[in-house]
Amino acid sequence: MKTSFPKQDIKVLLLEGVSQNAVENFRRAGYSQIEFHEKSLPEAELKARIADAHLVGIRSRTHLTGEVLAQAKRLIAVGCFCIGTNQVDLEAARRLGIPVFNAPYSNTRSVAELVIAEAIMLLRGIPQKNALCHRGGWTKSAAGSFETRDKVLGIVGYGHIGTQVGVLAEGLGMRVIFHDIESKLSLGNARASAGLNDLLERADVVTLHVPETPATQMMIGASEIARMRSGAMLINASRGSVVDIDALAAALRSGHLAGAAVDVFPIEPKGNDDAFVSPLVGMDNVILTPHIGGSTLEAQDNIGIEVANKLVRYSDNGSTLSAVNFPEVSLPEHPNSRRLLHIHKNVPGMLSRINELFSAGNINIDAQFLQTDPQVGYVVIDVSTTEAQAVLLKDQLAAIPGTLRSRVLY
Ligand SMILES: NC(=O)C1=CN([C@@H]2O[C@H](COP(=O)(O)OP(=O)(O)OC[C@H]3O[C@@H](n4cnc5c(N)ncnc54)[C@H](O)[C@@H]3O)[C@@H](O)[C@H]2O)C=CC1
């Protein structure tokens, strides 16, 4: 399928070492101009490199703020090669007519497995014992070492990851309670707690699986930690902003909490060669991991395929199915017609202005698809015209006041 301009002129900017599967998928789909970076880029360089990019792929470290997106005049779509999309200003992207895609499932099992492993390690006091052995020490003792069986696991955020953690934990004989803002179907014998405080007061191990939202910022601060049982453990593989890390460090130092496992931090290094700084560094009872909850080869390979496919499909065909900030349209192929895509502010009279263009030109519409949200409208029109006529129509569509983006697919 041909896009508005030759695919070799479409620049794909891939950051943060996304899977090579993504690169291969773009190549297989005919995209040859692929700029690949292992790290996230400093803001000034990001603005420079995104300025002529049509498709951009990131993970959790690259912040696509409104200011950065404003530089991206040619940007067609963003792919987050991960679950979280909090690093993108989704509203700004929507206002600019840029759909954002992610991979909502592919790394969930990997996170769940890590969390279970950490719960076992923390309950056995392994981090401290491991650290001491590395220093030449030896404490063969059962003190502070527990089985998981019959312990209470409290899951905050009972979504795709939280539910899998719950199922795996029950397999170990743990008693699972959860807290979520939505009403959720309990899997297995898991039970909803009476609220966050109830969960914190009852759980031996608390694990966090909420997205970053205004409501989850600093959700676990000094007072929530104080509610946790003496000797309890905290696992955070959600987002660094969810926990007050200084309050956590204080509770670990005082002995109120017996251990923690932390994968995500308020400030994370940009890449593998940069220094990691945290108040938790040097604490033997803390498992520190460099935001690798979803970093297994299986997960990354699948994410690479999934998100690259979504970007290619949108670029080639216009489908926005599963976009996180945009009206969703799943489109058939259009072998015998040219396809015009028009993204506009959702204001009264827009559709009639669009359709007037076609009736004025006496152009028959083969198929039309429309989806709107309160801010944005996305209309797709298939027409049997010459290439030149299609380009003219695209220019006329682009001139309609309120147009955000328009393209033609030949
Ligand atoms: N460490 C890592 O490498 C990874 C981290 N993550 C993080 O894990 C988060 C969760 O992932 P999923 O389970 O797939 O998301 P999900 O959307 O399936 O589940 C999140 C759950 O949290 C609930 N929730 C939202 N706000 C809440 C609040 N204020 N209080 C209580 N519950 C609330 C939601 O209702 C939902 O059930 C992601 O948003 C991402 O930030 C995801 C993948 C990898």
Ligand SMILES: O=C(O)CCC(=O)C(=O)O
């Ligand atoms: O693998 C990554 O870069 C980020 C994983 C993550 O946090 C997510 O999927 O939300």
